[in-house]
Amino acid sequence: MKSKKTLLVAGIIVAVIILFLVTSYNGLVSKEESVKKYWAEVQSTYQRRLDLIPNLVAVVKGVSEFESSTLEQIAEARGKALAGQQNANLDGNNYSQQSAAQDTLAAAANRMIVIIE
Template sequence: MRSFSTLAIVVGILAVLLIAGCSSYNGFVNAEEDVEKVWSDVETQYQRRSDLIPNLVNTVKGAAEFERGTLEAVTEARAKASSITIDVDDLTPEKLEQFQAAQAQVSAGLGRLLATAEAYPQLQSNAQFQALQDELAGTENRISTARMRFNEEATEYNKKVRQFPGVVFASVFGFDQKPQFQAEAGAQNAPTVEF
């Protein structure tokens, strides 16, 4: 009789662990799928921006005396950023940093291109150029929103992976924390405005 009650206790404990393990595993899978979905949204918005760049460059090329170096810098930055692909299942802080750096180069190149374009009145009055500028501004807002949503989902996922008892099951099942987008270097400093 005693061995039967001991066996029942052991079986009960194993059943509770099995149910908790299955529940934790399913929770990790759901959270990881949410992270993958919002990562896809981030990539989609960066691809949208990348797709707009050739049209912008071709429109700007119409201004004959426009600086060739600026156009080449934007085109090269776009090519470099497009060559970096990250699998969200293998997303590490280093890979995300590399991805962010490449995208920052595209942003900087576009900023120089648009700033330089201000010196060309015929370009500023071009309806196609204006439409592309508006599209880029909207896309930059979408990128910001997608990055914010990714960070939110990654935070929720990381909480599940780090909290007890999830941390135990996460290590058993191989679920690791996901990195998040960080502000660019110097973003915490207010810009200097001079008149």
Template sequence: MKKWIWIAVVVIVAIFIFSSYNGFVSKEEAVNTAWSNVETQYQRRSDLIPNLVNTVKGYAAHESQTLESVTEARSKATSINLTVDELTPETLAAYQQAQGEVRSALGRLIAVAEQYPDLKANQNFIELQAQLEGTENRISVARKAFNEEAQRYNTAVRRFPGNLIAGLFGFARKPYFEAAEGTDAAPEVQI
């Protein structure tokens, strides 16, 4: 009789380990997918930037410094390639900083475009600007979805008794996207 009890205990423990491990794999894959979606949106923005820069160049040739800063920021941002396995708070912060520089440079580019009434009425510029605005919204949604998946995964990794299985098989916490420094203050608009 005792033999059957031990067999039952071993079977229950094995089922728990297998189901916990498979749960962690599923949650980690959800984080990986969410990260891929974030990268896809950043890539979309990077792909749109050359078109926007070229459109503005046609109207504002003497604004070369602004155009160069946009191109440099895009180049720097696309040179940072992270996989979800390389995500640490430090690497994510560097990635966010590079993407923040792109956003800042785009803001300066849009400000330059405001100085050219013909450009503001140009259909190509209007369409590209709308695409960039939509992309920024998509980036925000993708980052939020990534954080939600990372939160689900991190919770599972930290909860008892799953944390024992997570530690045994090397499942570690994932970092979150955080707000860039200075975003807690409202931007000052000067007209």
């Protein structure tokens, strides 16, 4: 009788250990799948970032070209404004030319301010 009781207790202990091992294994498999899922999301985010780089390069090139043309416009407008100021002969026509040159310079400077902001 005592040996049956000992055998029963040993069987229950073995069953509990097996149940614990199976539950632990299933938990580990579940966590591994969760890690794989989150890693796939990280890789997806990296891929999206890589896909956006050509667009970013195009935007930077476009802005660079825009800034370059704006700088050229400012230099040209400044030259015209300086030429108008150096002209001591200020009549109606020269006044309107100088005013137009100053307006062009102000517009180009405003575009540059917008770029800087």
